[in-house]
Structure formats: structure tokens, C-alpha cells
């Protein structure tokens with residue numbers, strides 16, 4: 001579907017992640033125990049100093065500069081330069097109400113076709129369709145960590161007439177939880193065909209091994225870095241994200257600025273002031289604890305699921321795992337997920353929602369169904385985590401994984 005009438009917009013399905021959340025809520029209301037492994041939201045509270053800053057600035061009632069508060073743009077540029085080895089200044093930064101909105105406006109501004117690795121986050125394709133951009137899927141496999149190989153990328157580019165192309169790379173990845181290991185070879189192809197890369201780095205600060213490498217550090221000239229407060233800072237509902245756009249893409253940046261000014265005007269003033277704290281202060285202690293918990297939970301799920309009946313890669317960051325059920329026989333992954341939800345109460349999202357063929361029995365599992373504030377308090381000054389901690393602070397994870405394993409063994 002590439003030419004969309006206004007009537008057809010009303011016929012698009014609402015975002016798949018939100019739909020599974022509603023379905024789970026319905027089941028829950030009817031008295032059934034539901035394991036909310038379908039929806040990926042940070043379970044952790046926002047760092048206290050950032051919340052305090054929001055409170056202190058709550059009386060700021062004016063519209064801010066359309067591109068974003070100057071001080072915020074400066075601290076974001078500094079943050080990227082330090083962590084990603086970039087060379088941005090405040091003029092390269094655009095602040096928006098979440099990166100989702102900025103991505104959507106980019107789709108509207110961009111004149112060309114879109115390259116999407118499959119699997120990809122659920123909203124990239126619908127946004128492209130609404131913006132009337134043609135989407136070209138690049139199928140990937142677990143052998144390349146669910147990222148496109150240079151070979152597959154180039155093969156796809158050669159088959160496309162339009163050579164004005166934007167490639168989305170999301171590492172750590174939603175839905176697979178894996179990190180892209182072949183950035184260099186992707187960049188070789190990107191340079192050859194002058195691709196624009198939109199590097200969705202929303203989970204970058206939740207990389208478990210602390211060695212995140214941004215593709216922007218090796219392809220600075222045509223990479224847009226996309227990130228924000230939603231995941232690492234537990235502030236999805238605050239709606240603050242940013243793009244860092246290099247000088248070489250000034251034309252696209254200019255169009256985007258115009259679209260921003262004609263749509264959301266500027267992001268909520270108190271939230272922008274609070275975000276200065278989020279990017280200026282050192283939150284390494286908070287992040288260390290958050291990652292300690294996330295990686296422990298992730299590995300528990302991985303170790304308990306991987307078996308003859310389930311193929312899954314070890315998660316490397318973010319909130320997700322992408323298990324494939326080798327003996328499941330359903331007409332589609334969506335049928336499989338319905339069966340899992342009804343028989344076990346475990347809510348998962350089918351692989352088909354992420355661009356994989358519907359006959360591949362794979363699903364996204366989000367391991368964030370626990371009270372992060374309680375877990376953080378519980379491990380204050382603590383030793384290594386163990387399974388007893390998990391039973392205490394993340395019982396839904398333990399029980400949901402056990403139910404899912406039982407289901408897969410019964411096939």
C-alpha cells in the first residue's frame with residue numbers, strides 16, 4: 001500500500017503495541033492473570049533530580065524557541081560529542097515531543113524511498129505509508145544478529161530505481177534486543193550510495209556492556225541521531241526526544257524545522273527545563289542500577305526459554321527478546337500469539353508486526369512487567385542479583401516465563 005487516500009488512513013490499524021495493551025487490559029478486567037510482555041515501557045522511575053527540576057519549572061508558561069531551548073540543545077550536543085564521538089553544536093539539534101513525532105515529520109519532509117530492515121519497530125512502516133514514501137524491506141536473520149548484511153543491503157539498493165534513500169538502523173534493537181555488530185560494512189555501502197541513515201538510538205544508554213558504538217561516529221556526514229528521554233530516563237510519558245542532524249543535511253533539517261513549527265510549535269517548557277538536568281547531570285549511578293536489573297531479568301528470560309523448542313539470541317540492551325518457537329504450527333505468528341495469550345495469559349507481539357513473514361513463528365517479548373521503583377529500592381547497595389531477588393521483585397517475569405516454557409513444551 002503506497003498511495004493512501006485520506007479515507008484509507010482511517011482504515012489503518014492502530015499501532016500494534018497499543019492494541020495488544022488494550023487486549024491484555026480487557027482480559028485482566030475479566031479476571032484472568034495477564035503477563036504484560038507485549039508493551040515496552042520503562043518500569044523505572046525518573047531520576048529524582050530530574051523530577052525536582054520539573055517541579056521547580058512548572059510555572060514556566062511560555063512557548064519556547066521552536067527548535068528547542070538553547071541550553072537544552074547545547075547540553076544534548078555536548079552529551080553526544082562526549083559519548084558518540086560526534087561533532088555537533090546546538091544548531092544541529094531539534095527537540096520534539098518524542099522521537100516518534102520527529103520521525104514522522106522527517107518522513108513527510110524526505111523526498112525518496114525508505115529502507116527498513118525486517119524486523120523493525122512497528123511505527124516506521126505506517127509512518128512511511130502515511131507520508132507516501134515507498135518502503136523496501138530488507139529481510140535479516142538471527143545469523144547477522146537481526147541486522148542487514150552489506151550484501152543484502154546492496155542487493156536491495158540495486159533493485160530500487162529511486163537512489164534517494166533513507167535507511168533506518170535501530171541498535172539496540174526493538175524487537176530483537178540485539179546490537180548491530182556490522183556497522184562498518186553497512187557504512188561502506190551507505191557511502192557508496194550516499195544513503196541517509198536515521199540512527200534510532202533510543203535504547204543506546206541501556207546497552208548492557210556499556211560499549212555502545214553509534215553509526216554516526218563512522219558516518220557523521222549523513223547520519224541523523226535520534227534519541228530522547230523515553231527509555232533510559234523512564235520518561236516516555238513526558239514526550240521529549242531529539243534529532244541531531246549534521247550540517248551536510250541542512251536542507252532536510254530546514255524542512256523539518258518548518259514542519260515542527262507548523263505542527264507542535266515547541267515542546268512543553270517545564271519538560272525542556274527538566275531535560276537540561278537529565279543531559280547535564282551525571283546519572284551513571286542510576287543507569288548502572290537500571291542496567292544491572294534489566295540485564296539480569298533479560299538473561300533470566302533468555303536462559304529459561306532457550307531450548308530445542310525455542311530459538312532466541314541473548315539480549316544485549318533495551319527491553320526485548322525475540323523468541324522463535326520451532327515446533328509451533330499456526331497459520332500465522334498472530335494466531336500463535338492469540339493462542340499463547342488465551343492459554344497462558346502471556347501477551348506477546350507477533351513477528352509479523354515487525355515486518356517478518358507471518359508464517360515465521362516468532363514474537364517479541366518485553367521483559368518490563370515489574371515494579372522498577374521497588375526493585376531499585378530493594379537492591380540498594382546490594383551484592384550480585386540472584387533468582388530469589390527476581391522472585392521477590394519481578395514475580396510476573398518468573399511466572400510468565402514458566403507458563404510460556406510450558407506452552408512451548410506442550411506443542
Ligand SMILES: Cc1ncc(COP(=O)(O)O)c(C=O)c1O
Nearest residue numbers: 098099100121174202228230241
Ligand atoms: C525503536 C523505537 N524507536 C522510537 C520509539 C519512540 O520513542 P519516543 O518516546 O521518543 O517517541 C520507540 C518507543 O517505543 C521505540 O521502541
